[in-house]
Amino acid sequence: xxxxxxxxxxxxxxxxxxQLLEEERRIQALGALQExxxxxxxxxxxxxxxxxxxxxxxxLSDAMLDRLLLTKERLCSMVSAIEVVKTLPDPLxxxxxxxxxxxxxxxxxxxxxxxxxxxxxxxxNVTADAAALAIKSGNxxxxxxxxxxxxxxxxxxxxxxxxxxxxxxxxxxxxxxxTDRSTVDLLLSLRGEIDLVIxxxxxxxxxxxxxxAKVPVIETGAGNCHVYVHKGADLEKALRVLINxxxxxxxxxxxAETLLCDEAIAPVFxxxxxxxxxxxxxxxxxxxxxxxxxxxxxxxxxxxxATEYNDYILAVRTVxxxxxxxxxxARYSTGHSExxxxxxxQAAEYFLDRVDAAAVYHNAxxxxxDGGVFGMGAExxxxxxxxxxxxxxxxESLTTIxxxxxxxxxxx
Amino acid sequence: xxxxxxxxxxxxxxxxxxQLLEEERRIQALGALQExxxxxxxxxxxxxxxxxxxxxxxxLSDAMLDRLLLTKERLCSMVSAIEVVKTLPDPLxxxxxxxxxxxxxxxxxxxxxxxxxxxxxxxxNVTADAAALAIKSGNxxxxxxxxxxxxxxxxxxxxxxxxxxxxxxxxxxxxxxxTDRSTVDLLLSLRGEIDLVIxxxxxxxxxxxxxxAKVPVIETGAGNCHVYVHKGADLEKALRVLINxxxxxxxxxxxAETLLCDEAIAPVFxxxxxxxxxxxxxxxxxxxxxxxxxxxxxxxxxxxxATEYNDYILAVRTVxxxxxxxxxxARYSTGHSExxxxxxxQAAEYFLDRVDAAAVYHNAxxxxxDGGVFGMGAExxxxxxxxxxxxxxxxESLTTIxxxxxxxxxxx
Numbered sequence: 001x002x003x004x005x006x007x008x009x010x011x012x013x014x015x016x017x018x019q020l021l022e023e024e025r026r027i028q029a030l031g032a033l034q035e036x037x038x039x040x041x042x043x044x045x046x047x048x049x050x051x052x053x054x055x056x057x058x059x060l061s062d063a064m065l066d067r068l069l070l071t072k073e074r075l076c077s078m079v080s081a082i083e084v085v086k087t088l089p090d091p092l093x094x095x096x097x098x099x100x101x102x103x104x105x106x107x108x109x110x111x112x113x114x115x116x117x118x119x120x121x122x123x124x125n126v127t128a129d130a131a132a133l134a135i136k137s138g139n140x141x142x143x144x145x146x147x148x149x150x151x152x153x154x155x156x157x158x159x160x161x162x163x164x165x166x167x168x169x170x171x172x173x174x175x176x177x178x179t180d181r182s183t184v185d186l187l188l189s190l191r192g193e194i195d196l197v198i199x200x201x202x203x204x205x206x207x208x209x210x211x212x213a214k215v216p217v218i219e220t221g222a223g224n225c226h227v228y229v230h231k232g233a234d235l236e237k238a239l240r241v242l243i244n245x246x247x248x249x250x251x252x253x254x255x256a257e258t259l260l261c262d263e264a265i266a267p268v269f270x271x272x273x274x275x276x277x278x279x280x281x282x283x284x285x286x287x288x289x290x291x292x293x294x295x296x297x298x299x300x301x302x303x304x305x306a307t308e309y310n311d312y313i314l315a316v317r318t319v320x321x322x323x324x325x326x327x328x329x330a331r332y333s334t335g336h337s338e339x340x341x342x343x344x345x346q347a348a349e350y351f352l353d354r355v356d357a358a359a360v361y362h363n364a365x366x367x368x369x370d371g372g373v374f375g376m377g378a379e380x381x382x383x384x385x386x387x388x389x390x391x392x393x394x395x396e397s398l399t400t401i402x403x404x405x406x407x408x409x410x411x412x
Numbered sequence: 413x414x415x416x417x418x419x420x421x422x423x424x425x426x427x428x429x430x431q432l433l434e435e436e437r438r439i440q441a442l443g444a445l446q447e448x449x450x451x452x453x454x455x456x457x458x459x460x461x462x463x464x465x466x467x468x469x470x471x472l473s474d475a476m477l478d479r480l481l482l483t484k485e486r487l488c489s490m491v492s493a494i495e496v497v498k499t500l501p502d503p504l505x506x507x508x509x510x511x512x513x514x515x516x517x518x519x520x521x522x523x524x525x526x527x528x529x530x531x532x533x534x535x536x537n538v539t540a541d542a543a544a545l546a547i548k549s550g551n552x553x554x555x556x557x558x559x560x561x562x563x564x565x566x567x568x569x570x571x572x573x574x575x576x577x578x579x580x581x582x583x584x585x586x587x588x589x590x591t592d593r594s595t596v597d598l599l600l601s602l603r604g605e606i607d608l609v610i611x612x613x614x615x616x617x618x619x620x621x622x623x624x625a626k627v628p629v630i631e632t633g634a635g636n637c638h639v640y641v642h643k644g645a646d647l648e649k650a651l652r653v654l655i656n657x658x659x660x661x662x663x664x665x666x667x668a669e670t671l672l673c674d675e676a677i678a679p680v681f682x683x684x685x686x687x688x689x690x691x692x693x694x695x696x697x698x699x700x701x702x703x704x705x706x707x708x709x710x711x712x713x714x715x716x717x718a719t720e721y722n723d724y725i726l727a728v729r730t731v732x733x734x735x736x737x738x739x740x741x742a743r744y745s746t747g748h749s750e751x752x753x754x755x756x757x758q759a760a761e762y763f764l765d766r767v768d769a770a771a772v773y774h775n776a777x778x779x780x781x782d783g784g785v786f787g788m789g790a791e792x793x794x795x796x797x798x799x800x801x802x803x804x805x806x807x808e809s810l811t812t813i814x815x816x817x818x819x820x821x822x823x824x
Contacts, residue, residue, distance in 0.1 A: 364819030407776030411656035
């Protein structure tokens with residue numbers, strides 16, 4: 001894969017975009033993607049079996065193999081997901097308009113960004129989701145999946161391009177088949193040719209993308225989330241929320257990684273947490289002040305508070321009060337989701353106003369940070385940056401503004 | 413100026429931000445800025461005279477000296493500009509809210525970005541404007557002005573901090589007094605400490621900022637704007653718009669830099685343009701096909717089409733039709749403002765849909781791209797990037813989203 005080849009493919013995608021101006025045409029294209037998943041089923045599943053065998057030989061973990069796995073059912077749910085995208089409101093069109101005193105008609109329109117790069121790891125469903133979301137919002141997409149899923153992705157994209165070619169739209173989707181790390185950097189270097197890159201994957205991938213991108217990026221996913229149990233908490237309620245935030249799905253970014261507990265209630269609450277969480281096989285790593293109340297806990301290092309475990313592990317420390325909790329969070333938070341548990345409404349407001357994160361919770365689990373839960377329909381990811389979009393984001397974030405101004409010879 | 417010192421000052425600014433939660437307090441702070449400009453008048457004008465003298469000795473151009481100059485009247489209009497910012501709607505607060513089936517109240521709020529860096533050149537009014545816009549939207553601001561205006565900026569910021577200190581808010585504004593280029597790079601390197609940097613100034617400054625920033629940036633200003641005269645144009649109208657776009661204020665970013673003319677009308681229109689523009693002392697640089705109709709024109713090089721002159725110079729070329737015009741614009745445009753002149757409505761729609769720029773005009777001058785004209789109140793700049801904000805932007809772009817979620821122990 002060389003630079004010129006990638007630029008040529010990006011330009012081909014861009015060249016097709018004017019054909020997507022009408023929503024009807026975009027809906028047709030999404031229909032073609034669905035057809036591809038149905039008609040290509042046998043080829044796709046065969047390619048996937050190959051990837052799985054290679055993955056097993058290479059010693060991939062069971063979790064990784066499960067992420068890689070496609071089945072008839074999973075292909076069906078990919079088709080359904082595209083159906084949902086089809087029915088979502090058109091993200092393009094006139095947003096506001098006004099006529100100026102001089103008669104100029106100024107229309108603020110939502111228009112596609114252009115060509116979007118998606119860099120992701122093992123899950124092949126991202127291939128179809130990303131293509132559908134990009135096309136529904138009028139964009140072309142360049143996909144760079146992980147090497148584990150290469151044959152599956154080739155089969156998926158091959159089938160999609162075949163179906164799209166019946167509409168003359170095959171160049172909308174392009175798969176980078178060279179999975180050398182250098183192709184990620186190549187994609188990230190193409191300022192002016194690629195309008196946005198979205199990394200989806202582990203912290204290492206995202207860090208690499210953010211550090212090396214010359215193109216615009218939406219930083220997603222990293223979630224070092226805190227649950228702060230304030231001295232005014234209802235301890236039973238707090239424990240229930242903590243258990244949910246930590247254990248309902250530890251591998252995801254909105255799971256809790258650190259418990260902060262007011263010293264005033266530490267002797268009671270930390271004992272409760274120690275019993276309940278250790279019974280659920282959560283490994284506890286506590287700072288000294290907390291460990292005295294937690295017989296099951298190991299000692300925590302500084303490093304533990306900076307780590308997104310994505311696992312059955314929880315770091316714990318006591319704080320003297322809300323301000324110390326806030327400063328701990330300001331120091332270690334990735335700006336994803338943070339929660340306070342308290343019955344003291346004033347303390348809750350104080351916390352919600354001062355925590356600098358995409359989502360802040362009072363008496364609820366951090367696990368709710370999700371586009372689907374927040375009512376956005378299909379979610380592209382969860383942005384942990386502040387510019388462009390923050391928190392769960394959907395198709396609107398794949399668009400930009402264009403002012404279309406119509407006159408009759410007006411001058412200034 | 414060293415890194416630790418700058419970080420310390422950014423953190424001091426951030427520490428004050430919770431005091432700006434109430435709009436009333438922000439309005440008080442803007443009042444303090446106005447007081448500073450009134451009470452500090454004598455000191456500020458004295459410092460400005462010093463800068464002007466040094467500027468003259470250093471051989472600054474008259475235009476540059478004029479940009480640097482402060483007078484009683486200019487200080488007064490700075491006070492008025494702050495008055496306008498005071499009266500603009502509060503950019504912070506709840507944007508949308510909904511209650512989920514499980515009872516969770518989800519509020520999408522606009523909140524301040526945090527600490528904003530402003531890098532600018534000679535105009536000292538930016539010092540007051542930037543401070544006012546940042547504070548009204550709940551942010552702190554770190555200013556890095558040009559060396560020509562250093563003493564003026566020191567006097568301005570000194571007076572502002574003195575007045576703000578009566579409210580305990582002086583740390584909201586900090587001036588980097590070291591004008592070595594290295595301090596720009598230092599500011600650009602502080603990821604996690606500075607939430608946004610906005611460069612205001614010439615193309616060289618903006619390029620440097622975009623290339624070196626590790627912090628989020630809004631790229632502003634560069635405008636290589638085109639006027640395309642389509643074969644269906646009303647030639648008198650087209651000429652009037654072209655003259656306005658080129659000559660009403662050539663130094664600004666929304667002025668036209670290149671004329672594209674359909675070959676079919678070139679013999680007539682280019683002759684008209686040649687006469688009218690040369691009479692207005694516009695230097696014409698035309699490609700060969702155009703020069704045959706323009707006796708006053710010099711030959712144009714490739715370089716001319718890539719240049720934002722900001723001067724009484726216009727590049728000219730003929731095109732075979734709308735698609736060639738579009739591909740010329742796609743190649744050379746900075747994505748700022750582009751215009752088509754035609755009475756053919758279909759051709760106009762085709763052009764407006766396909767040009768990738770912040771503002772596209774049908775039968776009107778590119779000079780209208782401006783926050784004031786578009787009805788936004790105070791403008792911070794004109795974004796030529798696609799993410800976060802595009803086109804003229806105002807205070808809303810100094811804010812981000814925070815989801816505040818309130819529950820009663822909900823778990824997922």
